[in-house]
Amino acid sequence: MLHKIINLTVRDVRFPTSVEQHGSDAMHTDPDYSAAYVVLDTDRGLRGFGLTFTLGKGTEIVVCAVEALAALVVGKSLQEIVSDFRGFYRLLTSDGQMRWLGPEKGVTHLATAAVLNAVWDLWARSEGKDPEQIVSCIDFRYITDVLTEKEAVGETEDQMQKEGYPAYTTSCAWLGYPDQQLKQLCTDALKSGWTKFKVKVGADLEDDIRRCRLIRQMIGPNNTLMIDANQRWDVAEAISWVSRLSEFKPLWIEEPTSPDDILGHAAISKALAPLGIGVATGEQCHNRVMFKQFLQASALQFVQIDSCRLGSVNENLAVLLMAHKFQVPVCPHAGGVGLCELVQHLILFDYICVSASLDSRMCEYVDHLHKHFTSPVVIQDAHYMPPKDPGYSCEMLEASVQKHQYPEGDVWKLHMNK
Ligand SMILES: C[C@H](O)[C@@H](O)[C@@H](O)[C@H](O)C(=O)O
Ligand SMILES: [Mg+2]
Known part of the structure; x- marks a missing residue:
């Protein structure tokens, strides 16, 4: 110390x-x-x-x-x-x-x-x-009207060591992947025990229908499908587009419109509720005040905290606690580079110290770039296993950093000469 x-x-x-x-x-x-x-x-x-x-x-x-x-x-x-x-x-x-x-x-x-x-x-x-x-690290300014420090310390449970935390995969269906690749990745993922899959949508409705049909056929009726539009639509467009995709039974539509449009998300949530489709958002929700209002306005049904968008553990904890108070499940955004390594700590905290529930909860997983970390995430049977090494798990291998440093690293020198 x-x-x-x-x-x-x-x-x-x-x-x-x-x-x-x-x-x-x-x-x-x-x-x-x-x-x-x-x-x-x-x-x-x-x-x-x-x-x-x-x-x-x-x-x-x-x-x-x-x-x-x-x-x-x-x-x-x-x-x-x-x-x-x-x-x-x-x-x-x-x-x-x-x-x-x-x-x-x-x-x-x-x-x-x-x-x-x-x-x-x-x-x-x-x-x-x-x-x-840990709770003493949170700045409660601007959110005490919905959450006070006293309410924040929850019960402790422990079963993660055995089973791990449930995960879903986004790696099969990036928008730029051709159908053949999508099929292959989905086959591989099913073999490795994945049961929950996220598909990118939003650029072209006919493409989306074809891709969602393909994935739904491959994963069957009982596995879970989520769709993610990354803010592509206006509010009315989101409602009609997602209604067209409702036959594929997605659990949620993620980022249907501008990440700042709280009332827009509320309108979409309301319109899609009868179809059994929730709204998920958060990877570009920039602070706890925004999350507070999303929760107050019933504008989201899944809270997607992000370890790097919010002010680290301090602010993420505030959001975990508010989500708990509003009884909205947290399903963190991860992937990118290092996000899985970081967010696994937050989701374990959520389970062990805050929600004590796995109901409607899962953490995103993306299968890229983990080899560049000194303590990469461990996934077993589509679950995040608790990290064992001390720290926040985002130390990178020095050789990887040097190689990928921009613009002087070897990878970029090569790239720019192409
Ligand atoms: C640009 C990124 O890959 C995003 O598409 C990604 O974070 C995505 O929204 C996700 O939910 O994983
Ligand atoms: Mg997303």
Whole structure:
């Protein structure tokens, strides 16, 4: 705990995933999964690793924002930070000049997530924690009308070690994959025990009908299907489009429209409820205040927290607790690079300390880039197994970082010469 942070480095790490259309959807047709990757050095040699996720271009802007926050972290001891973690969260998010760039949204908030993820990693590597200590990290400002600190500490359960946390896969059906690839990946996934599948939709209705029919035929009537439009539609368009896909019995439509349109999501939720289709959103829901209103407006039926969009563990906990209060299941967004590694910790916390329920709950899994991490996620029989190594699991192999650093890494030198 006496570790003093003496240095912060941040690097722009990008993977050329767009070449093979991994991660493609109706709005992001050429994503290169990327990260602003942060390392904190301490005077005693312990290090903390954190990141935030981006899609390629613009990672350099997040790197700049992290650099602008560095002065608030370097020079502090871990003890100083965690003894008033709520205050430290506020320091990062409320700097009198920097907050103009947010507040608590956009590039500065992504940068906040990267820095705080590294602090949490450092703390977790240095020792264990109890729920009350964890709750003391949340900034309840702006949400006390629906949730107070007293309500926040829930019951503890433990069964995850044996069975793990249920997961679903998005890896079979990115929008840019041809039908043949989709079929092959789906066959493989079924063989490996997957029972819940997400399909990208939203660009072309006839394509969507064909792809959803194909997947539904392959997975059968009892497995679960979800669809994800990545914000492609207007409100009325979303309702009519999803109604056309209702014969394939999707559990949810994800991000049907602008991620900021709370009342729009409420209208879509209401219209689709009779069809048995819920609305899921959150991967671009930029802070706890937005989530509060989504919950208050009954605008979503599945809360998709994101380990890098919100202000790290601190803000994600606030959302987990609010979701619990509104009795809405949390099904986190993951994938990208490092999101599965990070979010597995949050979902275990949700189960063990908050919801104690697996009802309608599952965590996203995407099968890319795990080999670049020193403690990659372990999936067994379509379940996340609890991580064993201390920390927040997003330390990357140094060789991978060097190779993928943009623009000087070997992977990019090669790419640019093509
Ligand atoms: C660009 C990305 O791959 C997104 O398509 C992805 O995060 C997606 O929305 C998801 O739900 O996994
Ligand atoms: Mg999505």
